[in-house]
Amino acid sequence: MPLHVIATAKQVMDPESPPSAYRVDREAKRVVPHPATKIPPVINGFDENGIEAALRIKDAVKDAKVTILAAGPSFSMDVMKKALAMGADEMVLVQDPALDNVADSTVTAKVLAAAVRKIGPFDLIISGRQASDWDNAQVPLGLAELLGVACVPVTRKVEVKDREVVCERILADGYEVVSAALPAVVTVSNELGQPRYPTLRNIMAAARKQPTIWKLADLGLAPADLAPRLLVMDLYIPEKTSQCELIKGENEEDSGRLLALKLREAKFI
Amino acid sequence: MTSPRGVLIVGEHTNGQLGAPTLELLAHGRALATALGEELAIALLGESLGGLPQEAIAYGADKVYAVTDPLLKEAHLDAYLGTLVKACEAHAPRIVLLARTELGRDLGPRLALRLNTALAQDCLEVRLDSDKRLVAVRPVYGGNCTAVVTVASLPMMAAIRPKTAEPLPRNPSRRGQVIQEAAGLAPSVIRTRVLQRVQEAQEGLRLETARVVVAGGRGLGGAEPFHKELQELASVLGAAVGATRAVVDIGWVPYSYQIGLTGKSISPDLYVTVGISGASQHMAGCSGAKVIVAINKDSEAAIFKAARYGVAGDWKKVLPAFTKQLRELL
Numbered sequence A: 001m002p003l004h005v006i007a008t009a010k011q012v013m014d015p016e017s018p019p020s021a022y023r024v025d026r027e028a029k030r031v032v033p034h035p036a037t038k039i040p041p042v043i044n045g046f047d048e049n050g051i052e053a054a055l056r057i058k059d060a061v062k063d064a065k066v067t068i069l070a071a072g073p074s075f076s077m078d079v080m081k082k083a084l085a086m087g088a089d090e091m092v093l094v095q096d097p098a099l100d101n102v103a104d105s106t107v108t109a110k111v112l113a114a115a116v117r118k119i120g121p122f123d124l125i126i127s128g129r130q131a132s133d134w135d136n137a138q139v140p141l142g143l144a145e146l147l148g149v150a151c152v153p154v155t156r157k158v159e160v161k162d163r164e165v166v167c168e169r170i171l172a173d174g175y176e177v178v179s180a181a182l183p184a185v186v187t188v189s190n191e192l193g194q195p196r197y198p199t200l201r202n203i204m205a206a207a208r209k210q211p212t213i214w215k216l217a218d219l220g221l222a223p224a225d226l227a228p229r230l231l232v233m234d235l236y237i238p239e240k241t242s243q244c245e246l247i248k249g250e251n252e253e254d255s256g257r258l259l260a261l262k263l264r265e266a267k268f269i
Numbered sequence B: 001m002t003s004p005r006g007v008l009i010v011g012e013h014t015n016g017q018l019g020a021p022t023l024e025l026l027a028h029g030r031a032l033a034t035a036l037g038e039e040l041a042i043a044l045l046g047e048s049l050g051g052l053p054q055e056a057i058a059y060g061a062d063k064v065y066a067v068t069d070p071l072l073k074e075a076h077l078d079a080y081l082g083t084l085v086k087a088c089e090a091h092a093p094r095i096v097l098l099a100r101t102e103l104g105r106d107l108g109p110r111l112a113l114r115l116n117t118a119l120a121q122d123c124l125e126v127r128l129d130s131d132k133r134l135v136a137v138r139p140v141y142g143g144n145c146t147a148v149v150t151v152a153s154l155p156m157m158a159a160i161r162p163k164t165a166e167p168l169p170r171n172p173s174r175r176g177q178v179i180q181e182a183a184g185l186a187p188s189v190i191r192t193r194v195l196q197r198v199q200e201a202q203e204g205l206r207l208e209t210a211r212v213v214v215a216g217g218r219g220l221g222g223a224e225p226f227h228k229e230l231q232e233l234a235s236v237l238g239a240a241v242g243a244t245r246a247v248v249d250i251g252w253v254p255y256s257y258q259i260g261l262t263g264k265s266i267s268p269d270l271y272v273t274v275g276i277s278g279a280s281q282h283m284a285g286c287s288g289a290k291v292i293v294a295i296n297k298d299s300e301a302a303i304f305k306a307a308r309y310g311v312a313g314d315w316k317k318v319l320p321a322f323t324k325q326l327r328e329l330l
Ligand SMILES: Cc1cc2nc3c(=O)[nH]c(=O)nc-3n(C[C@H](O)[C@H](O)[C@H](O)COP(=O)(O)OP(=O)(O)OC[C@H]3O[C@@H](n4cnc5c(N)ncnc54)[C@H](O)[C@@H]3O)c2cc1C
Pocket: A015, A016, A045, A131, A132, B142, B216, B217, B218, B219, B220, B243, B244, B245, B246, B247, B258, B259, B260, B261, B262, B263, B264, B274, B275, B276, B277, B278, B279, B280, B281, B282, B285, B295, B296, B297, B298, B301, B313, B314, B315, B316
């Protein structure tokens, strides 16, 4: 049996959009793009690191299969196909309007756990450390609990050796080497390194692949399973009042000099 | 089971001292417990705890669940989780608070799932509404938006960002109750094994505790200015050196330099940024800075919204003159 790695990937609004690109629909309690700008969808950045980690394992152990798993109300195929073009073998999309604007991580974890069970046996799940919409860093930890397997969060290196996953988990002042028996869940951070670019060959192969698409009903989930317990009461754009004093000298060098004098005058140095 | 009551906080300690985030959490918890008219309890876990329970009481706890077990020698996620699940089941708190530290961040979601409830992650503020529901305010979308959330199941859980409260004044004569408990951990709850712990020596001052921090962004254009111009500025100011994620991802400086949402949190008296655009994910790591100074050639850059003083100009011209003048002043 090939080693089966599932990499989770969430489609999110591009988080590198400028603050002015965001608007909030306060009634619906959701973030929407500014009408004049268009925030493009992307695969969550840390999930691209996760796909990279999965592909590195595949490169190392050779006999491995990488399945991409995503859940959401709808997907841009152009965006999601990047995961296949990077080199993943298969993709499962749980696509259901009921997954619109889910803020409760437990709900998402339940959906993903049900999908993982339906996909079948797996050895390792790799997720991003957090999704750049709600920055929760919760879903993979919940997923591990629901599946009853070990969890190693926030790692920068993931290797599989002799039915064990060995990771470098990032700590504030260094790292620790952690191992767990498979199956397990790990999450990765940008310290893992840049995700690879799709090769032409993989892009063409990806174009021919059809993702498997499931609805919630296909997973045997009922609306009651999805009742959120984390409730959003309000959502708004925080006000930022600027009180910056721009220092202008005769030229740029002079501005630098005056800035130093200003800091002294204001007793900050 | 008795109906849920009181506030329980998850304590953290290193080298025989309660962590600063735990002292702050005691202040948050004290306010909620007082508003509820219920008790504030803290769970302290370790191989042995020495004077820590009394310390926690001095900082505001009414009750300490002191859980000792050799398996709790290190703050191992699985061991902490197993112990806390039991403590929460036994004592049925209404509210459970963790600090959103390295430990709390990863422990909170798992504990919430085990207790069949939800967790408000990364909160800046917590309060009670008129129905005694926990209401939490937290940044989302990298800090571009703010959400107000509540937990509709018990216990109501929140992980609170460090440096969002002042610890209460230490009162050594405060009285409270210390309850010794056994963890009763089966070794099988431990699913992950720590094979090795490696400290990576950081050059220079620690970012987290430095009184002055200087940091560079992609605008510096390469690795060299970090070692030259920015380093010179740091030497003159006695500052620690940091960077943005853009810079560590390119590899100009090590990842340990990263300040921000997913990097280090700093709270210096003075923070000087050079060639940093001021993305909200970066600013999330320096909200504790007293004064921000920015040098950026784009006068429209978001960093000028957060800065107190700034120069809109090319750092190649501004920075050397700034450093030179500082050297003369200091
Ligand atoms: C989930 C998530 C988490 C993140 N976490 C973090 C984090 O923890 N920390 C972090 O920093 N970022 C983080 N980011 C990234 C963040 O969104 C920004 O991409 C990043 O902070 C930008 O870095 P920068 O300011 O160096 O680069 P840029 O945004 O490219 O800005 C460069 C700036 O330099 C200026 N400049 C250029 N040339 C000159 C010159 N000659 N003189 C003066 N100024 C000049 C430009 O005007 C510009 O404003 C995260 C992103 C995501 C999605």
